[in-house]
Ligand SMILES: [Zn+2]
């Protein structure tokens with residue numbers, strides 16, 4: 001099949017699966033997912049899906065909560081169809097952390113005769129199952145319990161290894177089941193978090209464009225349209241999401257899955273994640289260090305998107321002094337940088353410093369080359385920043401949905417905001433507005449301006 005910017009809007013999510021797709025961008029796009037069922041009572045189709053793939057015995061994985069909301073239904077449909085399975089339930093009463101211990105617990109359950117892992121849940125369980133599934137070479141089928149994040153279809157699994165949140169390349173799940181009957185009953189804060197994750201694509205797509213203009217990164221307009229079309233369906237029906245309307249929940253789940261497919265198409269996380277996600281990852285790590293109760297991923301992404309929109313606005317309004325940026329780049333102090341990383345990243349610092357050195361991320365010559373490129377393309381770059389909705393618009397979208405819009409509402413303090421803006425770029429290699437501002441020596445100045453701004457709004 002061929003996809004173009006004109007026909008992509010007409011395609012159904014199922015059209016993206018299967019064979020390689022010829023794209024206008026000249027690349028062949030492909031995703032490793034074989035089947036996606038997002039509809040009412042979709043779980044009833046699980047046994048049929050397992051049999052079609054010729055699986056014989058499933059390891060059903062849940063936690064105490066997801067077992068209640070969907071695990072029992074899964075067991076009953078498998079039982080009725082006489083499909084052989086074994087259930088493992090993580091017994092953590094508090095939040096399950098996707099670390100080495102959790103991986104080990106799951107791994108132990110994979111007996112010789114198991115040929116598929118049926119994962120019941122969202123974020124953490126998804127990550128754990130995808131990782132273990134990849135390691136043992138047994139596919140996984142995801143039964144989603146909430147439309148709360150966009151990792152369902154992604155090939156990456158985010159684990160916490162050696163205290164550092166690390167993304168591992170795995171394989172996609174073989175199948176995804178989004179049972180609308182279950183998804184629409186998910187806790188409202190989880191649904192709103194999923195919506196926040198979708199709103200974050202505004203900033204992710206802007207960062208991708210920035211990578212294209214400044215670093216000649218590969219970019220696909222068709223994939224961008226896939227993502228923006230599915231976003232629009234959600235943003236145009238916020239009321240439906242709030243009232244748990246079936247079609248709105250279906251659109252939200254589809255949007256979350258489509259962004260995952262988009263990542264596979266591109267071969268990296270560009271269509272789904274940028275500076276807003278880097279901020280969210282940074283806060284997540286800090287909360288872990290400070291033993292603070294975790295905040296839902298999409299909620300942090302939503303708040304991160306307000307911040308990156310504010311940064312975009314500041315760039316669009318400012319007069320960039322390139323001579324000063326060049327002087328500053330030439331006097332870059334690696335040891336000062338290292339000190340900051342050690343102070344803020346604590347247990348995770350060593351790994352960050354190691355990756356930074358390996359990838360020469362602080363290379364002065366590379367920075368100077370980027371500054372040059374920015375100067376040459378500054379008009380186009382400013383247009384990119386002007387094309388995103390304003391912070392005010394993003395806030396009103398999130399507020400309308402009923403989501404938190406002030407960092408402090410979810411425990412993200414002033415120092416988390418400032419340090420996040422300054423340091424979140426260290427958690428991932430991809431170039432974003434945070435790297436851009438750092439290149440131009442505007443990051444610190446803007447970090448305090450945004451923080452002041454937020455303080456005023458919260459008052
Ligand atoms: Zn393409």
Ligand SMILES: [Zn+2]
Pocket residue numbers: 149150151197273277297298301
């Ligand atoms: Zn996300």
